[in-house]
Amino acid sequence: MAAVWELSRPEHQGRYDITVYQEGWRLGGKGASGRGPNGRIEEHGLHIWLGFYDNAFRMMRECYAELAAAGDDVFGDWRDAWETENDIALYSAAENGGWQRWDAHMPARAGFPGDPLAPGEVFSLTYYMARALDLFRTLVLDTQVDGVGAVPPGPAGTIAHLANLGAFAAAAALAEGLGVLATTLRAATAATSRGWIASAEALCGRLRAWLEDRFVADREHRFLWEVADLTLASIVGLIRYGVIFDPRGLDAIDDYECRDWLVMNGASLRSVQSPFLLGLYDLSMGYENGDPEKPRLSAGQGLRGTLRTFFGYRGAFMWRMRAGMGDVVFAPLYEAARRRGVKFEFFHRLTNVGLPPGGPLAAGERSRVRSLSFDVQARPRAGAPYEPLVQVSGRPCWPSVPGFDQLEDGDRLASEGWEFESHWDRRRVGEKTLRVGRDFDLVLLGVGIGALPYVCPEILARDERWRRMVSEVKTVASQAFQVWLTEDLCNLGWRGPAYITGAFAKPFDTWCDMAHVVPEEAWPTRPRTSVYFCAVLPDPPVAPGDDDADYPKRRAEEVRRNAEAFLQGPIRQIWPGAFRSDGSFRWELLADPEARGDPTEQAGPSRFASQYWRANVNPSDRHVLHAPGSFRARISPLDMTYDNMTIAGDWTDSGFHSGCVEGAVMSGLLAAHALCGSPMLEDIIAYDHP
Amino acid sequence: MTTPEKLVSRDDPPRGGPIRSGPPPVSQSVADAVRTGYQVVADNVRQGREAAQKFGQGNYNSSNVDKDVKVLTDRMLDLARDLTTTTLDVIERLLLETRSANAGLQAARILAAAGAAAAERPVTTSAAEAPPSSPLKAIALTVRFSGAGADKALDRASLLTRPAVPTEPSAISADPLVTSKEGGQPIGGVSFSACTSVDGVIATIEIPAGQGPGVYSGLVRAPGTVGPVGYLSIEVLG
Numbered sequence: 001m002a003a004v005w006e007l008s009r010p011e012h013q014g015r016y017d018i019t020v021y022q023e024g025w026r027l028g029g030k031g032a033s034g035r036g037p038n039g040r041i042e043e044h045g046l047h048i049w050l051g052f053y054d055n056a057f058r059m060m061r062e063c064y065a066e067l068a069a070a071g072d073d074v075f076g077d078w079r080d081a082w083e084t085e086n087d088i089a090l091y092s093a094a095e096n097g098g099w100q101r102w103d104a105h106m107p108a109r110a111g112f113p114g115d116p117l118a119p120g121e122v123f124s125l126t127y128y129m130a131r132a133l134d135l136f137r138t139l140v141l142d143t144q145v146d147g148v149g150a151v152p153p154g155p156a157g158t159i160a161h162l163a164n165l166g167a168f169a170a171a172a173a174l175a176e177g178l179g180v181l182a183t184t185l186r187a188a189t190a191a192t193s194r195g196w197i198a199s200a201e202a203l204c205g206r207l208r209a210w211l212e213d214r215f216v217a218d219r220e221h222r223f224l225w226e227v228a229d230l231t232l233a234s235i236v237g238l239i240r241y242g243v244i245f246d247p248r249g250l251d252a253i254d255d256y257e258c259r260d261w262l263v264m265n266g267a268s269l270r271s272v273q274s275p276f277l278l279g280l281y282d283l284s285m286g287y288e289n290g291d292p293e294k295p296r297l298s299a300g301q302g303l304r305g306t307l308r309t310f311f312g313y314r315g316a317f318m319w320r321m322r323a324g325m326g327d328v329v330f331a332p333l334y335e336a337a338r339r340r341g342v343k344f345e346f347f348h349r350l351t352n353v354g355l356p357p358g359g360p361l362a363a364g365e366r367s368r369v370r371s372l373s374f375d376v377q378a379r380p381r382a383g384a385p386y387e388p389l390v391q392v393s394g395r396p397c398w399p400s401v402p403g404f405d406q407l408e409d410g411d412r413l414a415s416e417g418w419e420f421e422s423h424w425d426r427r428r429v430g431e432k433t434l435r436v437g438r439d440f441d442l443v444l445l446g447v448g449i450g451a452l453p454y455v456c457p458e459i460l461a462r463d464e465r466w467r468r469m470v471s472e473v474k475t476v477a478s479q480a481f482q483v484w485l486t487e488d489l490c491n492l493g494w495r496g497p498a499y500i501t502g503a504f505a506k507p508f509d510t511w512c513d514m515a516h517v518v519p520e521e522a523w524p525t526r527p528r529t530s531v532y533f534c535a536v537l538p539d540p541p542v543a544p545g546d547d548d549a550d551y552p553k554r555r556a557e558e559v560r561r562n563a564e565a566f567l568q569g570p571i572r573q574i575w576p577g578a579f580r581s582d583g584s585f586r587w588e589l590l591a592d593p594e595a596r597g598d599p600t601e602q603a604g605p606s607r608f609a610s611q612y613w614r615a616n617v618n619p620s621d622r623h624v625l626h627a628p629g630s631f632r633a634r635i636s637p638l639d640m641t642y643d644n645m646t647i648a649g650d651w652t653d654s655g656f657h658s659g660c661v662e663g664a665v666m667s668g669l670l671a672a673h674a675l676c677g678s679p680m681l682e683d684i685i686a687y688d689h690p
Numbered sequence: 691m692t693t694p695e696k697l698v699s700r701d702d703p704p705r706g707g708p709i710r711s712g713p714p715p716v717s718q719s720v721a722d723a724v725r726t727g728y729q730v731v732a733d734n735v736r737q738g739r740e741a742a743q744k745f746g747q748g749n750y751n752s753s754n755v756d757k758d759v760k761v762l763t764d765r766m767l768d769l770a771r772d773l774t775t776t777t778l779d780v781i782e783r784l785l786l787e788t789r790s791a792n793a794g795l796q797a798a799r800i801l802a803a804a805g806a807a808a809a810e811r812p813v814t815t816s817a818a819e820a821p822p823s824s825p826l827k828a829i830a831l832t833v834r835f836s837g838a839g840a841d842k843a844l845d846r847a848s849l850l851t852r853p854a855v856p857t858e859p860s861a862i863s864a865d866p867l868v869t870s871k872e873g874g875q876p877i878g879g880v881s882f883s884a885c886t887s888v889d890g891v892i893a894t895i896e897i898p899a900g901q902g903p904g905v906y907s908g909l910v911r912a913p914g915t916v917g918p919v920g921y922l923s924i925e926v927l928g
Contacts, residue, residue, distance in 0.1 A: 249710025368697065441698035638706045643699040655708040674700055681704065682852070688709040 001027065001333050002668025003444050003648050005059055007676060008340040016676065018341075019440075021348040021374060023620075024420035025388055025402035026326060027334055029448060030621055031661065033324030034400030037593035039392035039522030041324040042400045042612050044621065045480040045534035046512055048320060048500060049082065049113075051313025053662040054685040055669060057114035060329060063336045070339060074395055081328045083516060084108065084316030089499040090223075090275035099505065099573050102223040102275055103496065106310075106317035113314050123689040125244045128307045129235055226274035229267055234303060237265035249690030254300030255629045258286075261299035279502035280306065282509040282535070284658065285623045290476045290536035292506050301626040301657045308656075308686065318500065320512075323520040326398040331389060335396065346386050347377040347407075347420060348432065353445065353456040353645070361463050361641070368643040369443050370436050375428040377420050378407045393522050423454070423618045424549045442644050444671050449651035450475050450619030465635060472633035473651050475622035477555075479507065479537040481563040481613035482514075484527040484591040489513050491528075492577035492589075505570035507562050508533040527591040533563070536623075537615055555615035563613050564605055624651045624659035631657050637670035646674040655687040704884055828852075830890025833924065837879070839897030842927045846905060850891055850920035853912035859884040859891050864910045864922055867895070871904035880908070880922065893922060903928035 007016045026032050033043045049056065057078075064078040075081065086106045094100040237253070238244055246252040253261055259272040271277070278295075281287065284305070286297035309317075321328040338344070354371030361367060380386040386406050389396040402420060404410035408429070419425040434440050447455050452470050460466050485492075500512045515529035537555065544551040568585045571578060578586055588603045592610035616622065634653035637646045647667075650659045654667035669684045681687055829852050833845035853862070859882045866876035879896030893910075905925045909918040 245711070247711040249708075251710055368699070437697055442700070636707055638703040640700065640702060640706075644697065646700070653707065674703060677701060677703075690710050 001330065001337070001446075002055075002059055002665040003446065003671040003675070004337055004342055004668075005063070005333065006669060006672030006679060008337055008342050009678075010340070012676065012678075014341065016442075018337075019343040019345060020337075021345045021350065021372075023347075023349045024377070025346050025386075026330070026398040027344075027388075028326050028330040028398070030616070030623070031325045031329060033326035033398065035324070035327075035390060035392050035397045035521075036400045036612065038524070039397070039520075040484065040530075040593060040612070041327070041482075041517055041521060042614075043324055043480065043482065043532065044614070044616055045478055046500075046510060046532045047325045047661075048085070048318050048512070049661060050309055051109075051113050051315055051317050051319060052308040052686075053319075053660075053665075054113050054115075054312075054314075056661045056665040057112070057319075058685070059114075059665060060332070061112075061114050063332050066336050067332055067339075072335065072339075075332045075335075079112075081322050082319040083322065085318040085320050085500060086316050087496070087499050088279075088317070089496070089501045090279045091501065091504045092222075092275040092278075099570075101574075103499070104223075106313075108316055109314050111314040113319070115314060117685065123686055125238055125249070125690045128311055128690075129238060129244070222270075223275070226268075226271040227276050229271040230262060230274070230277060233262045233265040233267035233271070234306075237261060237299075238303075240265060243690075250300035250304045251631055252300065253303070254298045254626075254631050256299040257628050258297045258299040258302035259295065275503040278509075282502045284625075285476050285478060285536045286625060287476060287536050288474065288625075288627070290478075290538040292509075292536070292538075296625070296627055298626045298628040298630065298657075301631065304656065304689065305658050308689075312686070320500075320514075320516065323395070323517050324397070327392075327395060327520070331396045331398060334389070344388075346388060347379070347402075349375040349377055349428070350447065350455040351375055353443070353459055355458055355462065359462065366641055366643055367462075368436070369645045372434040372440070372443065374432045374434075375426070376430040376432050377428055378402070378410075378413060378418070379429055380406055381408055381410075393520055395520070419552075421618065422552055423451075423620070424544075424546070424551055436644065442646075442675050443642075444646055444648055444675065446648040446668070446671075448475075448620030448622065449473055449624060449649060450622040454619065463641070465633075465641070469633045469635050469651075472627070472630045474625045474627045474630065475619075475651075476625055477537040477539060477621075478534060478616040478623050479555075479559040479562065479614070480532065480534040480616070481508070481559060481611065482530055482532050483567070483611045484518070484530045484593075485589050486527055486591050487577070487589055488515060488528040489531070489575065492575040494575055504574075505566075506535065507537075508535045508566050510534055523591070523593065525591075533566070537617070552615065552617055555617050556613065559613045559615045560608070563611075564608050567608070624649075626657045626659075637667055637674050646671045655684070655689060831920070832890060832892045833922065834892055834894045835897050835924075836894055837896040838899035839901045839926065842901070842903075843895065843897045844925055844927070846923045846925050848893065848920065848922045848924070850893075850910060853915040853919050855914040857912045857914065862891070862910060862912050862919070864893070865908040867906035867908040867922060867924065869902070869904035869906045871902060874902040874904045874906065874926075877901065877906055877908075877924075895922070895924060897926060901926050 004018055004020060008018055020027075026034065030044055031047060033041055036042045060081075061078050064075055064081065067073070067075055068077070086108055088104050088106075090102045090104065091099045092102065241253055243250060243252050256264075259277065262272055262277075263269065280302070281295045281297060284297060284302075286295055286302075288294040288296040334344070350372065352371075352373040353369055354373065355367050356370055358367070384406065386403070388398065388403070390399045390403075391397070404414040407413060418427055445456070449470065452466070453460055456466075460470060494513070500510075502510045504511065511531060511533040513529055514532050518527055518530055537559065567578075571585075572583075578589055580586060585605075586603075587605060587607040590607050590611055592607060594610065631653070634651065634657060635641075635647065636653035637648055639646075639653075648664070648671040649667055650661075650663035652667045652670075654663050654670060656663045656666055666684055666687060669679055670681075670687070673679060673681060673684075829850045831848055831850040833848050835841075835843040850862075862882040864880040864882075866878040867880070868874075868876045875898075877895060877897065879898075881894050883892050883894065884890070903926050905923065907921060907923040910920040910922060912919045
């Protein structure tokens with residue numbers, strides 16, 4: 001949609017006649033959401049926008065402004081659509097069992113994501129390293145260390161606690177010494193760096209030793225120590241590996257696994273097992289085949305993402321959407337694009353991208369797309385275009401199920417349970433083939449990488465580079481569930497505001513209190529909150545066959561079992577008020593939108609059936625990883641192998657190789673540039689980034 | 691749609707991937723240019739002083755006078771041209787604008803590091819006087835020569851910054867390159883282009899046969915941008 005947004009700009013004066021062909025009934029792919037019973041929001045997972053998503057925010061700010069200027073104020077101001085979040089909670093396993101919580105608060109910063117960069121501002125590793133030293137100060141001044149029961153009672157205990165904090169501040173003073181080095185660093189060049197590098201590495205080593213001597217046995221300060229240790233390891237690694245002046249930037253270390261690389265540069269084993277790093281892996285879903293025992297992320301992109309996350313955010317560290325991502329992002333984009341003249345054809349599943357006759361493509365050989373083949377999954381009733389949005393609380397939203405009443409033979413399709421988004425449901429009502437020159441000139445292929453073998457088998461059969469990309473750019477399935485509660489989390493014993501929580505117990509290591517979205521729903525009796533959980537979903541040892549129609553249901557049932565067990569297990573530690581004195585979970589806390597079931601069983605586990613859960617196992621729904629070395633297999637939207645086609649998605653070589661909104665938007669901007677020369681590459685924020 | 695006989699193809703993008711090493715900071719580019727400029731000044735002044743010192747010490751051999759004075763005169767003319775026509779004026783202007791973007795501190799630091807050379811002609815305008823400006827961003831510039839005199843031309847110190855609005859390379863132009871030397875006709879055949887095999891913009895300067903030797907300079911302009919976006923300074927050898 002980012003590419004559609006660019007190509008449909010009024011500045012192009014209608015030069016491009018754009019039609020979007022979409023599988024199923026809604027836009028958004030992995031970011032799609034729907035409205036279910038009582039207008040409740042049903043997401044693919046937990047979506048948080050980070051404060052450095054400059055390109056994504058810029059697009060949405062333009063979209064909201066354009067709609068408002070056109071008199072369509074139903075979506076409101078973009079600042080009302082996103083809420084700031086500067087707090088995050090991380091967990092680590094306590095030595096005596098259970099979990100220990102660490103709260104981190106990141107300071108708000110000036111500006112908003114998507115603002116133009118400051119004059120003269122460029123992305124460089126020397127800049128980041130200088131800022132990394134500031135992080136030491138930030139951590140000390142702005143991080144609240146709040147280990148459970150950590151502060152001994154009484155004045156003496158409080159004084160001892162403060163003394164410890166003061167001692168850590170002394171460590172920061174040593175870091176300030178590195179600030180002098182940072183000043184030198186800003187003026188360093190490859191030619192002048194030799195002496196600087198040697199002294200910097202030595203000083204980092206001394207700082208680490210000092211910190212370790214002082215804090216390694218201090219459980220209360222463990223979190224601070226671990227973050228400091230990882231930061232120092234990163235600085236030393238960037239120096240030692242010559243990354244600072246390497247023309248490849250952080251790609252120079254992208255063949256290393258992130259944790260291995262940190263250990264090689266002096267990070268302690270306990271630091272690479274810290275909640276800080278585990279939280280980053282959890283948020284990135286960086287586990288091979290979804291196996292929590294196999295964390296696997298590349299060092300270069302891992303560091304790039306971390307640097308952007310901590311030093312590149314503006315306004316707030318994170319931004320939470322007011323409602324579902326479909327409602328806040330894709331509904332306004334759809335409305336604005338349609339106003340610009342973009343056409344949408346829903347219920348079209350791509351089955352092949354046709355090329356001219358020939359054999360395997362030789363290296364450097366070019367080809368072009370000759371045809372596009374689709375399965376038509378359903379047709380709108382004659383004379384009426386399909387209207388995909390529904391109104392919930394006065395706002396246009398995507399429904400969780402298609403508008404069967406708008407479809408030909410819709411009653412039958414509904415009763416037979418046609419699953420338009422399921423890879424394993426290949427039912428169709430017809431086929432359609434588009435021909436180049438007759439039906440289209442240029443193609444933008446914007447599907448998930450997991451779907452490529454099914455949407456362009458001809459290209460994969462003939463193009464070795466595409467086969468390599470599909471093979472080496474790994475993806476992982478995910479699982480998610482949402483609960484709506486009749487009591488707020490504070491009442492259930494959770495301390496603190498609505499933190500985003502990571503590094504928690506498996507299988508649902510990441511969760512967030514989403515009370516702020518409930519007012520956007522349409523409950524007769526509003527629940528007090530809703531809570532979203534998500535995590536990777538391990539793949540089975542043998543991949544399911546394409547004819548295994550029951551596979552999604554089996555995995556969804558597995559997620560349901562996981563969710564029920566989770567509520568009765570690890571949740572006890574953080575929501576003690578959700579349990580009775582006999583230790584059983586209070587199932588009646590779950591708000592049932594339809595008040596269904598036998599009233600006598602309302603207090604039992606069967607009430608979970610009223611909540612929402614899903615297994616994201618469709619090939620196109622799988623989350624994209626950045627495994628070591630895989631960056632070489634990614635293909636850029638700027639690639640010219642196909643004269644009249646480009647690609648877009650967070651799996652491409654977008655400059656930011658992470659499965660996230662920003663990577664997808666950057667890729668879309670590159671795709672637009674590939675098709676029409678606009679936007680300028682220099683205007684894609686952080687595309688030219690180490 | 692187009693006809694099958696005339697299918698639409700994409701244009702080659704200016705480059706195929708990100709610049710991971712990062713563009714050189716504007717301040718660095720400008721500072722390098724300033725340092726080069728001041729080095730030219732310093733060399734000339736130093737030689738002038740040396741000559742004056744020889745005169746003052748009274749050990750100057752009269753047989754050397756004509757030759758040395760001629761060299762000194764030529765260099766002072768070069769210096770005057772450099773100072774008054776394009777190079778340093780443009781560099782200085784860029785430096786001032788860059789200072790307003792808080793990047794000039796580094797330029798000033800490097801300038802200071804240039805030592806005595808910088809002291810010969812200090813920047814006289816304060817940062818407070820710098821006009822508000824859009825961010826300046828140096829663009830890689832490759833200077834090529836064509837024409838019968840191409841093999842006698844070389845690039846001395848050229849600079850191109852990013853125009854204020856998106857601009858096709860072919861829309862960029864240059865004033866005729868002029869020299870103060872007698873007989874040096876202005877060089878007007880300058881065109882700009884870009885291709886994927888070369889980073890940045892290419893300036894192609896046509897050197898006619900018989901072009902007089904000397905240093906030629908001219909400002910670069912772009913439509914929609916107020917003021918020059920850079921300069922070309924080349925030398926045609928005798």
